[in-house]
Amino acid sequence: QKEVEQNSGPLSVPEGAIASLNCTYSDRGSQSFFWYRQYSGKSPELIMSIYSNGDKEDGRFTAQLNKASQYVSLLIRDSQPSDSATYLCAVSWTSYDKVIFGPGTSLSVIP
Amino acid sequence: KAGVTQTPRYLIKTRGQQVTLSCSPISGHRSVSWYQQTPGQGLQFLFEYFSETQRNKGNFPGRFSGRQFSNSRSEMNVSTLELGDSALYLCASSEGQGATNEKLFFGSGTQLSVL
Numbered sequence: 001q002k003e004v005e006q007n008s009g010p011l012s013v014p015e016g017a018i019a020s021l022n023c024t025y026s027d028r029g030s031q032s033f034f035w036y037r038q039y040s041g042k043s044p045e046l047i048m049s050i051y052s053n054g055d056k057e058d059g060r061f062t063a064q065l066n067k068a069s070q071y072v073s074l075l076i077r078d079s080q081p082s083d084s085a086t087y088l089c090a091v092s093w094t095s096y097d098k099v100i101f102g103p104g105t106s107l108s109v110i111p
Numbered sequence: 112k113a114g115v116t117q118t119p120r121y122l123i124k125t126r127g128q129q130v131t132l133s134c135s136p137i138s139g140h141r142s143v144s145w146y147q148q149t150p151g152q153g154l155q156f157l158f159e160y161f162s163e164t165q166r167n168k169g170n171f172p173g174r175f176s177g178r179q180f181s182n183s184r185s186e187m188n189v190s191t192l193e194l195g196d197s198a199l200y201l202c203a204s205s206e207g208q209g210a211t212n213e214k215l216f217f218g219s220g221t222q223l224s225v226l
Contacts, residue, residue, distance in 0.1 A: 032213050043201060043217035044154070088154065092213040098167040099144065099213050101154040 004102035023089030115218035136204030143185035
């Protein structure tokens with residue numbers, strides 16, 4: 001059973017701080033990794049994808065992947081109250097495989 | 112481009128009934144995936160259709176089925192509804208092939224309540 005795990009939170013950070021969200025996955029053969037953001041009452045939306053070991057930056061967001069440790073993280077710099085949402089880690093094992101989601105981490109950015 | 116459209120937005124059914132949910136993907140997207148979302152279980156993968164064929168399947172009972180039409184629109188059917196089927200059902204479309212296949216675009220979902 002392929003699994004994706006995340007700390008459920010809630011994670012609370014003050015405005016302007018760095019929020020760090022973590023995700024682990026069970027299958028070493030995993031190829032593709034994604035972070036989705038889901039606001040309360042809304043659908044998930046893709047914010048980052050990463051395929052190779054290392055860091056990938058997009059604005060205030062940085063995704064970090066370590067395949068040897070089966071670990072992927074999302075850093076949000078200069079956190080804003082509008083970043084308050086549930087962040088879902090997702091993993092796919094091949095380009096044609098299903099995308100499996102973790103349970104999500106609830107983030108609250110306190111003004 | 113229009114986004115992913117799911118209908119209906121809300122459904123109330125009673126135990127034992129069946130229900131059909133509809134999903135229209137983004138124009139040009141050939142893959143449609145279905146997920147069940149509940150507060151306790153999170154997003155659970157149901158199945159994925161690509162070019163009218165089921166390409167991937169999750170661990171749900173046979174009461175859950177789906178199909179995809181030649182225009183990529185998809186329907187999901189749940190027969191003999193149980194109380195535990197109450198959930199938000201999300202449809203997501205993707206291009207279906209190539210490096211961007213797994214980038215999913217979600218619809219607004221259908222909230223199903225089973226009484």
